[in-house]
Amino acid sequence: MSSETRATGTARVKRGLAEMLRGGVIMDVVTPEQAKIAEDAGAVAVMALERVPADIRRDGGVARMSDPVMIEGIQAAVTIPVMAKCRIGHFAEAQVLESLGVDYVDESEVLTPADEAHHVDKWAFTVPFVCGATNLGEALRRIGEGAAMIRSKGEAGTGNIIEAVRHLRSILGDIKKLTIAPPEELYGWAKDLRAPIDLVQEVAERGELPVPLFCAGGIATPADASLVMQLGAQAVFVGSGIFKSDDPAPRAKAIVEATTHYADPSIVAKVSRGLGAAMRGEEIDTLDVKLADRGW
Amino acid sequence: MKAGVLALQGAFREHREVLDALGVDVIEVRVPDHLSGVDALFLPGGESTTMSNLLDSSGLFEPLQVLIHDGVPTFGTCAGMILLARDVVDGRADQRSFDVLDIRVRRNGYGRQIASFEADLDVDDLRGGRFRGVFIRAPLVERVGDGVDVLAEHDGVPVLVRQGSVWAASFHPELSGDLRLHERFVHEVGAT
Numbered sequence: 001m002s003s004e005t006r007a008t009g010t011a012r013v014k015r016g017l018a019e020m021l022r023g024g025v026i027m028d029v030v031t032p033e034q035a036k037i038a039e040d041a042g043a044v045a046v047m048a049l050e051r052v053p054a055d056i057r058r059d060g061g062v063a064r065m066s067d068p069v070m071i072e073g074i075q076a077a078v079t080i081p082v083m084a085k086c087r088i089g090h091f092a093e094a095q096v097l098e099s100l101g102v103d104y105v106d107e108s109e110v111l112t113p114a115d116e117a118h119h120v121d122k123w124a125f126t127v128p129f130v131c132g133a134t135n136l137g138e139a140l141r142r143i144g145e146g147a148a149m150i151r152s153k154g155e156a157g158t159g160n161i162i163e164a165v166r167h168l169r170s171i172l173g174d175i176k177k178l179t180i181a182p183p184e185e186l187y188g189w190a191k192d193l194r195a196p197i198d199l200v201q202e203v204a205e206r207g208e209l210p211v212p213l214f215c216a217g218g219i220a221t222p223a224d225a226s227l228v229m230q231l232g233a234q235a236v237f238v239g240s241g242i243f244k245s246d247d248p249a250p251r252a253k254a255i256v257e258a259t260t261h262y263a264d265p266s267i268v269a270k271v272s273r274g275l276g277a278a279m280r281g282e283e284i285d286t287l288d289v290k291l292a293d294r295g296w
Numbered sequence: 297m298k299a300g301v302l303a304l305q306g307a308f309r310e311h312r313e314v315l316d317a318l319g320v321d322v323i324e325v326r327v328p329d330h331l332s333g334v335d336a337l338f339l340p341g342g343e344s345t346t347m348s349n350l351l352d353s354s355g356l357f358e359p360l361q362v363l364i365h366d367g368v369p370t371f372g373t374c375a376g377m378i379l380l381a382r383d384v385v386d387g388r389a390d391q392r393s394f395d396v397l398d399i400r401v402r403r404n405g406y407g408r409q410i411a412s413f414e415a416d417l418d419v420d421d422l423r424g425g426r427f428r429g430v431f432i433r434a435p436l437v438e439r440v441g442d443g444v445d446v447l448a449e450h451d452g453v454p455v456l457v458r459q460g461s462v463w464a465a466s467f468h469p470e471l472s473g474d475l476r477l478h479e480r481f482v483h484e485v486g487a488t
Contacts (some may be wrong), residue, residue, distance in 0.1 A: 005416040013412045016307075016432045016471050020341050023305040039388070042349035044305060044342070079388060079403060080343055080431065099331070103409035103433070125304075126410045253353075260304050261326060279450055 014128035014135070014148035016083065016154030017103065018212040021149075021235050022139065025256050027227070028052050028239040030070075032077035038242070041252035045081040045103065047237065050073040053110050053157030054240035057289070060162045063111040065093040071100055083130070088201040088295055090117025091124075098127040104149070105129045107142075109294035110156045110239075117296065122146030132216065134292050136174040137193030140203070142198045143211055150209060152218020152233065157240050161218040163292060164228055168215055169199055172232045178204040217292070220245070220278045222258030222271050229262035246276035297486055300334035302360075304350040306342020306375060310338060310470035314478045328359045335384040336369045336485060339376030341432065343469050344384075347375055348391045361394050367388065369461035370396070371478075377464035378403060378435050381480030385438065393404050394435060398441025399454075405436020417467075419448040419456060429455060429467035461485050 007013075024044030029035040050066045051059065065086050075082045081103035086093035090108055094115075097105050107120050109132050122129040123146035132153035133139035139150045154164030178189060178200065186204055190197040196221060202210055215233035219225055222240035227237045228236060236259055242252045254271040261267035284290075300309045303324035315322045315338070323330055325337075339347075350434040364370050364380075372380045379393050383400035390435070406412070412433055416426040429450065437454040440446060448456035456465045456477075469477040 006413050007415070008411065008413045010414055012430055012471065013414055013432060016430055016468065017409050017412065019310065019471065020343065020432055022307065022309070022342070023303070024343060024346055039345060042346045044346050079386065080345060081409065101408045101410055128409065147448075194481065213442045256346070257350070257353055261354075264326075 009126035011148065015211050018130070018149035019213075021081070021214075022212060024235050024262055025252075026083065026235065026237045027242055027252060028237075028271050029074060029243070032073045034243055034248075035074045035077045037249050038252060039080050041249060042256035043252065044179070044235070045083055046074060046078060047083045047085065047106060047239075048102075049085055052240040052243060053291070055109060055122050055157075055245050057157040057287075058143060060098060065090070065096065065111070068096065068100055071097075071102065075101070085111055086120070087111040087118060088113040089118050091120045091277070094120050094125065095128075096163045098125055102127065102268065107131050107147075109153060110292045112158060113294050119295070121143050122148075127234045130214070132292070132295060133171065135170045135249060136203075137195045138211060139171055139213075140193060140195035140294045143209065144199060147211065147212060149212050151214040151216040152236055153214065154219075155284060155287070156291050157286065158218050158287070159220040159241055159279040160284060161220070161224045161227065161245070163284060164215055164218045165231065167217075168228060168231045171213065175203055179207045219255070220281065222254045225255050225258045226262040226265075226268045229259060235259070241279055244279035251275050251278070297321065297335055297482060298333055299325065299336045299338060299482075300331055301338045302340060302347070302356075302376070303459055304354065304356075304477060305346050306340045307470055308340045310468075311338045311340050311373075311478075312460065314470050314475055317475055318442070318479055318482060319367055325356070326353050326354060331359055331363065333367065334363070337363065337371070337372065339372035339379050339438060339453065341376065342376035344375040344378040345388050345398070348388075349378065351392065357392060362396050362463070364396050369481070371463040371481050373465045373468055373470060374432065374434060377401060377466055380464050382441075382461060383439070397457070397459050397464055399437055399457060399464070400439040401437055401466070403435055403437040404433050405438070406431060406434045409433055415450055417450060417455065418450045422480065424476060425476060427469070427476065428472040430466045430471045431455075434466045
C-alpha cells in the first residue's frame with residue numbers, strides 16, 4: 001500500500017545503522033570462530049578481515065580486500081552486522097563487498113591504498129561506508145564523498161592509544177572552535193580545512209559531525225575504551241587489541257561493558273580485573289609505516 | 297512523567313532528544329538504581345544480542361521485567377521490539393526477552409543493511425498525515441496475538457503494535473524527526 005514511497009540506500013538509512021551501533025564495540029575478526037567469540041562477548045558488529053592490523057604490520061606486503069569465502073563464512077556464523085574493508089579508492093573491491101551483502105564497508109588505511117588522489121564515491125553505493133580521519137578536514141571530505149560514519153584513525157595494530165587520543169582531540173576541538181566562530185570566518189575555515197563550506201556551516205550550527213563519530217586504532221584495554229568514550233567518541237573499534245591478547249573472550253566482554261559504563265570508574269575497575277596480558281603494543285616512534293598518514 | 301530510556305547501547309540519545317522536545321523528564325538507564333521513580337520506559341534500537349548481554353551483566357533484566365509486568369508503560373523500537381516479544385526467531389539461543397508482547401518476530405527479517413529502507417506509513421488515528429518509517433535491519437512481525445492491536449502495517453506486515461500499555465515498532469520513530477508517535481504514546485499512557 002505504501003510501496004511507492006519506499007527508498008533504500010538513503011543517507012538516513014545509512015547513518016541510521018551507525019546510530020544503532022552507538023555505545024557499542026566493533027571487533028576485528030579473522031575466522032568464524034573469532035566472530036562467534038565476539039558476538040558472545042556482546043560486540044555490536046564484527047569487521048571481517050584476513051589479518052588483524054598487527055599482523056599486516058608485521059608481515060608487510062600489499063594488504064587487500066579479504067577472500068569472499070572468508071567473509072561469507074563470518075556472515076554465516078553470526079547474526080550481528082558484518083563489516084569488511086576495501087582499499088582506499090578501490091571502488092571495485094567496494095562493489096564486490098556490496099554484492100556480498102556486507103552491512104558496512106570500511107574504506108580503510110589499514111589496507112594498501114589503491115588510489116593516491118581519490119577516495120571511493122560513496123554516494124554511488126547502497127551499502128553504507130565508514131572512513132577514517134585524523135582531523136576535521138579529513139572527516140568532512142569523507143562525509144562530502146558520502147561516508148555515513150567517521151572513525152578517528154588512531155594508529156592501527158599498535159595497541160597504543162596516543163594517536164587515537166590525538167585524532168579525537170583534534171576533530172572535537174576544531175568542532176568546538178567552529179561553534180563559536182562568526183559566520184564570516186567559516187569560509188576561511190573551509191579553505192584551511194579543505195572541506196566543503198556547507199558541511200563546515202552544518203558542523204558550526206550542530207556542534208557535531210552530521211554522522212556518528214567512532215574511535216579506532218590502539219584500543220587494548222577497558223580503560224582505553226572508557227578514555228575515548230569520555231573524550232567524545234560514540235563507539236569503539238577494537239582491532240588487534242582483543243585477539244592479540246592472552247585471553248580474548250573475557251577481554252572482549254570487559255571492553256564491551258567498559259564502553260557502555262564508560263562514565264562509571266567502579267564498573268571499569270570491576271571489569272578490568274584479572275584479564276591477563278594485553279597485547280604487547282608498539283611505540284609510535286619505532287614504526288616503519290604510519291597507517292594514519294594514508295588517505296587524503 | 298519521568299521516562300527511563302534504556303541506555304546500554306544503541307539509539308538512546310535520539311529517544312531522549314524527542315522526549316526532551318516534548319517536555320518529558322528523561323533519565324538514561326544503565327544500572328538498576330536509575331529505575332527509581334520511572335513511570336514510563338523506552339527501549340531503543342541497537343543490537344538486541346548486545347543489549348541482552350548487557351541487561352544480564354548490569355543486573356537490569358529482572359528489575360526491568362518486574363516493572364514492565366507490573367504495567368509501567370513501555371515503548372520498544374526495533375531491537376526494543378525484540379526485547380518485548382514473546383517469540384523471537386533467528387535470535388541467539390541465550391537471547392532473553394521480557395515476554396510481554398504477544399507477537400512473533402524474526403530478527404533481521406527484512407534482510408541485511410542493503411535492504412534497509414524508509415517508507416511512508418498510515419498510522420491509525422494519527423493526525424497530520426503519513427509517518428515516515430525508517431527500517432534498519434528491522435525485525436519482521438510474523439504473528440500477532442488476539443490481544444494485540446495493529447496500529448500500522450507496511451506491505452501487509454504489522455510494523456506498529458500495541459498490547460495494553462506496551463507499544464512496539466519495527467521501525468525507528470526516533471530517527472525521522474517526527475514527534476507524533478512519542479507524543480501519542482506519552483499522551484495515551486499518561487492518561488491511563
